[in-house]
Amino acid sequence: MSDYQLRKTILDVLMRIEKDKGFSHLIIDHALKSGKIDPRDEGLLTEIVYGTIQRKYTLDYYLESFINPRKKLDQWVRMLLRMSVYQMVFLDKIPDHAIIHEAVEIAKQRGNKGIASFVNGVLRSLQRKGAPDTTAIKDDIKRLAVETSHPEWLVNRWISFYGFNTAKEMSESNLAKKVHSVRVQPMRISRNEAVERLEQEGLIVRPSEFSSQGIIVEQGNVLKTDLYRDGYLTIQDQSSMLVAEMLRPEPGMQVLDACSAPGGKATHIAEKMENEGTIHAYDLHKKKVRLIDEKAAGLQLSIIDANSGDARKLREQHPEESFDRILVDAPCSGLGVIRGKPEIKYDKQETDIERLSQIQYDILEHVAPLLKKDGLLVYSTCTVDLDENEQLVQKFLENHPDFQVDDAFFEEIPDPIKETAGITEYGLQLFPHSFQTDGFFLSRLRRIS
Numbered sequence: 001m002s003d004y005q006l007r008k009t010i011l012d013v014l015m016r017i018e019k020d021k022g023f024s025h026l027i028i029d030h031a032l033k034s035g036k037i038d039p040r041d042e043g044l045l046t047e048i049v050y051g052t053i054q055r056k057y058t059l060d061y062y063l064e065s066f067i068n069p070r071k072k073l074d075q076w077v078r079m080l081l082r083m084s085v086y087q088m089v090f091l092d093k094i095p096d097h098a099i100i101h102e103a104v105e106i107a108k109q110r111g112n113k114g115i116a117s118f119v120n121g122v123l124r125s126l127q128r129k130g131a132p133d134t135t136a137i138k139d140d141i142k143r144l145a146v147e148t149s150h151p152e153w154l155v156n157r158w159i160s161f162y163g164f165n166t167a168k169e170m171s172e173s174n175l176a177k178k179v180h181s182v183r184v185q186p187m188r189i190s191r192n193e194a195v196e197r198l199e200q201e202g203l204i205v206r207p208s209e210f211s212s213q214g215i216i217v218e219q220g221n222v223l224k225t226d227l228y229r230d231g232y233l234t235i236q237d238q239s240s241m242l243v244a245e246m247l248r249p250e251p252g253m254q255v256l257d258a259c260s261a262p263g264g265k266a267t268h269i270a271e272k273m274e275n276e277g278t279i280h281a282y283d284l285h286k287k288k289v290r291l292i293d294e295k296a297a298g299l300q301l302s303i304i305d306a307n308s309g310d311a312r313k314l315r316e317q318h319p320e321e322s323f324d325r326i327l328v329d330a331p332c333s334g335l336g337v338i339r340g341k342p343e344i345k346y347d348k349q350e351t352d353i354e355r356l357s358q359i360q361y362d363i364l365e366h367v368a369p370l371l372k373k374d375g376l377l378v379y380s381t382c383t384v385d386l387d388e389n390e391q392l393v394q395k396f397l398e399n400h401p402d403f404q405v406d407d408a409f410f411e412e413i414p415d416p417i418k419e420t421a422g423i424t425e426y427g428l429q430l431f432p433h434s435f436q437t438d439g440f441f442l443s444r445l446r447r448i449s
């Protein structure tokens with residue numbers, strides 16, 4: 001594929017993410033699987049697409065200095081400029097003249113000579129004068145929002161919850177590359193053996209401290225290994241692995257996974273139960289239930305009974321006190337997974353958080369009576385927000401005196417994680433900058449007699 005074709009494909013991928021509001025990782029995956037991308041270009045495509053989205057507001061700030069504010073730009077022209085400026089400012093492997101040349105060619109083919117000359121002018125000015133200095137922004141919050149490309153309301157919200165320094169560290173760390181990790185299927189292979197086999201296949205890996213089944217992939221593409229293809233591994237962020245660990249499921253138990261698709265945690269729970277007992281797994285969206293079945297089949301697990309269902313209506317199907325363990329891995333704003341899905345930070349609004357926290361509360365309140373006395377319920381989200389996490393657990397406990405945060409929960413948190421600042425009486429908040437994981441919240445409640 002020529003450099004021109006590659007840049008054109010990158011622009012198409014970026015436009016699909018922007019216009020169709022699709023998840024970046026799925027659209028990139030689709031492009032890579034199309035067979036049109038040379039394997040040697042896969043890394044560059046991924047880097048430019050992620051980088052351009054991750055730095056969108058910073059790139060727009062740079063562009064403002066070179067574009068008359070009254071000029072109307074087509075969406076694709078702005079995107080072409082953003083991806084070109086990203087390469088000029090943040091990547092050092094492509095010379096500026098090549099970046100400008102390809103951008104001008106695309107502008108000519110997709111638009112006309114006038115647009116090409118405009119694109120040329122903007123990029124040449126930026127090349128000559130350099131990227132504008134963000135220290136010119138006097139307001140600390142505005143500057144942080146521009147430098148780390150987050151909406152101002154979100155930076156403000158995090159500052160009000162966690163203080164300026166944590167908000168800054170978190171926003172900065174959201175610009176880093178996602179660190180991938182996998183979970184071994186322990187009934188099929190031990191972690192040590194999996195580590196050895198992955199190393200033999202040329203990957204650089206190390207064991208995770210979050211779960212005895214976790215492996216961190218420091219270098220190499222695990223998706224292309226035999227071990228992954230043959231169902232010995234599944235992809236899972238380390239923070240998510242803590243959930244099944246903390247749920248403490250045992251073989252033979254009756255477990256409810258109220259919001260289950262695509263089944264990452266349900267399959268982990270099944271592994272910990274040694275595939276004995278039953279996991280009743282539900283998801284609101286019918287078509288996602290297939291994903292749970294596929295994941296379970298791929299890992300050779302058979303105790304998951306997956307069905308579509310609204311977690312706010314499950315009492316119609318199960319009598320009270322049916323389950324030894326309940327997992328509510330609630331739908332959430334996803335503000336902890338911005339590294340892997342950077343578009344989330346632009347698409348979410350404060351009103352979404354209000355709406356979601358109501359749904360989360362309704363789910364928790366509805367399933368709570370399904371837990372047996374002395375049973376354990378884990379509530380988790382992949383977000384960093386008090387309203388969806390600590391305050392939600394607090395409100396639930398105030399209204400349900402028959403539940404309490406399980407004391408042993410805090411003792412069982414692995415040592416290195418215990419030392420982070422995210423532990424409160426209502427649970428554990430993992431920040432993305434602490435262990436290079438997703439931002440994640442979890443709490444374990446016990447039903448007392």
Ligand SMILES: C[S@@+](CC[C@H](N)C(=O)[O-])C[C@H]1O[C@@H](n2cnc3c(N)ncnc32)[C@H](O)[C@@H]1O
Pocket residue numbers: 258259260261262263264265266282283284285288309310311312329330331332363382
């Ligand atoms: C955070 S994801 C769950 C991830 C899953 N536990 C895993 O580990 O793979 C939340 C899921 O809740 C589902 N959901 C949203 N509202 C729901 C509801 N009212 N009842 C059941 N599931 C719901 C969503 O479709 C989504 O798949």
